[in-house]
Amino acid sequence: MRIAPLSLLISASLFASCAFAQDTATVSGIESEISIKQAEYDNSTQILEKHLKEESQLQSQLDLLRARSAELDKEKNQALDAMNEMYRRLIDDPTIDISSAQSRYQQAVVDHKQNKDDIAMQLAAIASHRKDIEQIRVAKHTQLNTLESLKEQLTTARVERLRNEFTREGTLEVDHTINCKRTETLAACEQRGQQMGLQKATKRFIDQIFANLTEERLVEPKRNMAGAQVQIISSHVVNSAFSGQGNYNVNLSVTMRGDVNSSRLCSLLSVDNRYCSEYGTPLSTSYQASYGNSFYDSQLTFSDSQDNNTVSVSRMSQQPVRDYAVKPVTNTNQLVVDNTKNQMVELTLRSNVYDDEVFIDGVSFGSTRLATSLPRGIHDIEVRKQGYKPYRVRVDLRKPHTINAKLVKKPESIAAPTFTREQSNKSVSSTSSAAVVVIPAGTFKMGDINGNGLANERPVVEKTIENSFAMQSKEVTVGEYQKFVSNTGYKTEAELNRGCAYYLNGEPVWEVSLNWRNPGFEQESNFPAVCLTYNDAKAYANWLSGETAQQYRLPSEVEWEYAARSGTTTEYPWGNEIGKNLANCGWCGSEWSNRSAAPVGSFSPNAFGLYDTVGNVWEWTHQSSSQSDVTVRGGAWNFAPSLARAATRLILAPDFRANYIGFRLVRER
Template sequence: MKRIAHLALAIALIHSTGSIAAENKSVEEIQQQIQTNQSEYDSYHRTLESEIALAAQLERELSALRARNKELEHTRQVRLNEMNVQYERTIEDPSLDINQAREAYLSAMRAHKENKDAITAKYNEWQSKLQDVEQLRLSKHSLLNKIESLKEQLNNARVDRLFNEFNRQDQLTVNHEITCDRNETIGKCTERGKFLAKQKASKRFLDQLYDGLTEAAAAKQHRPYSEAYVMIQRSDVTRDGFSGAGNYAVQMNVELKGNLKRTEACQLLGLDKRYCVAERTLPEVAKVITVPVQSDGSAPVDESVMYELTVRSNVYDDEVFIDGVSYGSTKLQIMLPAGPHELEVVKRGYETFRQTLQLKESTTLKVDMKRAQFAFNKGEKVQDILYGDVPGPQLVVVPAGSFRMGDINGTGLENERPVQTQTLNNSFGIGEFEITVADFRRFVEETSYVTEAEKDRGCAFYEQGEPVWQDQLNWRTPGYAVTDSHPVTCISQRDALAYVNWLSEASGNKYRLPTEIEWEYAARANTETDFWWGESVGTGNANCGWCGSQWSNISPAPVASFDRNSFGLFDTVGNVWEWTVSSSSQDGAVVRGGAWNFAPRLARVSTRMELDPNFRANYIGLRVVRER
């Protein structure tokens, strides 16, 4: 146990964006950290598999000792009866020697006692090994979270490196010669020659910038789509003149500076734009001539040009999102800068309309919204009334159907494989929101229920990379400020089962925790991407570590603080892990969905974390299912 604890204490997680920025480590240093921690993670995985096997072996040995105990108890009873018979015979014959019967009974007694002691020792050894397994499992997931956090730090460092490498200043000497047109004055020919020399210097410098990048191969691959350009800071003619044939030649020293926006750095590296949210503004240079140049030699789009976009649809009460920002319902008219924009039109019960617009002129877009392929029950939402006319959790009806479950895209963990097709033959109701503090309080007030955290040991929170127990923490005081609309946390799976059993009794309908299959089906909402909105977590789409929300790495957000998926569920990504019931876990206790202090990769729809049903933490809550 001491060895396991020592290993666990070696894990150090980074849980705030501030600490990431403060470290200011190089890309190479972070890559080395990731490699070191990945090796440790692999070792943890092998050790965990070995410890699980040892626990299973101890359980088999305990079962064998218990079976042996029945045999020894029978033998002891037989020897006792034989000895008693001999004692009875000594009443008639005091000279009878009963030592052999007495020794046989004593031998049986000793064997029975030794086996009972062995059972006690084996049981304690088995329980200790189970604790080692649980500690290893928690430490393994903590280390995984650290690795994913380092990857977040690595991508930020890569962006910083490319940004700094590109936005540098240098001086070039160029020579250029042109033939003057017959109708061109000497002054005009001279001016044109100098301009073309500057343009030549700009293109050459841009090529040098791309060639000089540490990640030049990746940047060049995305170069055709980049709006990076260079700025001419200063230019001096060192030599120029005309030849007898009417040609003008000029030699110039040109001082240039790269101009790359931080958002463009993400594009060049093929990274999600959330790593480039913090834009850095280059210092303004007064009275300089600038020649913006793209890879194809053309000038970038002038973002000061605004066009009018009009959006219409065939439905009412829809919602239009442009570049992730809501602009209300159609009919919509809005001024936007020239260039690309991501447009989405959303309405409950309809398939989401998505289109990328390249805005080059004032445009009218007519959107034909189509009914979703499934039909909800009447009213689409279900909410039972509990005892005392108290409303129960609000549910969304999810249709029957089939889906592929697990690590579809090959980016997941070993416990997400193999990918399997699952079929749900019946529709079911599932919580629109995670169960809130207010929901759980009604249960406690009605039943006087005391959670396991309040009975003993409190609740776990993350500190220095591992769950740390604190007696004062429970669902009322989880270690951060909560309101009635925050998800309830610090409850074990057993607490969660007590809650759903009460809901069943109070409503007259069958409530339970979702199975893993039901949870993933509802969270995917007919998608096969890592997140219901796409392959990347993006920025501000959910509350997880380094996901760009105001709550990231601080606390859970109030439920429904982000968009719902197309099945109508909120917060299936991040916020708090949610208890499910699993047939593939030894204890049947698995949490899904990620949390506010776990890395984005651990908030993917197929990520799963097996825990002890008695474990509770201030980042684990629940969502309920109601059968038809």
């Protein structure tokens, strides 16, 4: 089959520019807001550094005043002794002049008092400065969380923009001429010419879509994995004619809509698959075609000889579907029809677990139950879930097929350090917090290992845990804290003084009515206790130590990060991406994300057997004698995933409390 030179004339706009301009405006708006927030955060960082430097200077001045106080105290005592000696001599010799001794003592008293006043003023200045630093730090944490949240929104907006750009609708006019074969009828030549024009129209449509993608440079190299499709909405012959030389010319007007395998959008943009999980399987909407002439109703897949890019074209009607693959033949201008290749076959996947993730040929397709259409041929299928062995199978897809994946739990002894659950010497009924796991001794790298962290996570240092230690496997719960309060009558700092902080419109707001009993969201006894200060946590540790005859305390930062990493060097126990519904943090895909804390132990433990080291609530760590502030670790239900990494550190004042901060304890050997 020989064809004459082909000309394609686009006579109608391909794009609904208004909608896509809005998508771009959304992305641009978020990028602009990120730029503003980044500048605010950088400015706060500079202000904090300035205040910390000033505080250091004030502390140095205080140290000098205290050192001078000792000298002045010594001088005052010496002046007093000298004056007393002069008084004794005055009794024997009334003519002795004691005025110089009196003046010396008077000056010593004045100098000593002045120094005491200076110390008091310096302490007041430092205290005021400390309050400013605390406020700046809280503001920085807010700005950081807002900044990271905006980045989450930006990625979501980019994915949505790309999806909308792929699903554009437009009309093309195609002018197509072919030579009729001597052996075919005029009707057959007419039908073939119209079919070839239709195929070229869909190819040009796909080319136009890719050429007009906002992030075309990023997506184009991955074109073959996009799963881009064309759905023909309608087409009709504008005009057609036969020439005296046996040529047939047809002018077609074809209205089409793009389609894409939405689960692959994240791979095209090189972002985490969790941003695409909401889309699930590709679109399956059917369109009723309307034709001026009698075309075959079909799904067409063909390859263009110039770039060898495959394009899938869906054209739906009530008639049976016929499949074609139009391919070039070597060293000839003829095109042959092959209806045995590139057919789409339905595949259904089910599994025996929830919240799994399906990968087909290395691309995430969401969770089971899953139904999708794949090109006919061999495909590699994998179903994954945290804590289970992956299910893998290779299928030669020739007809509709269903796979029932059976995932098996991993033994705790495999690919994870052994951990041991222990109970305290007292009965469990005393308190369930005594349930701990033993963390083995070892060496690890602490800090921003992967280069994605904050300035206070650097430099990365190697730390050694000389001896094993026991740590509570879960965060201390409301029920456990209630036992402590009932036993001692303890009042938390939130209950005694202006309540507890919560986030409102991205800002921490103090609410006097909030405390561990009423944190601002519904909770039960198995929720982590929050709205507690560092001292509130220490008070509980002291009580538990007395109750159990075991020594409990808050973990050091080194202990906490070592236990949270559980032998890994990745950002999270399962890898460098947060995934979906693997933890309770903002935008992490759980039912509690950005709503409230979750019941402790709602997600799989890490390799050491610790729950919720990622998200749920920030956890207090031990304050060393050289620190004036305390660090919290682990992220929270309303903080961005990037702040739930094992290395993330937030520094707070010991009396700060919020409904996203709790704690867990370690038990001494």
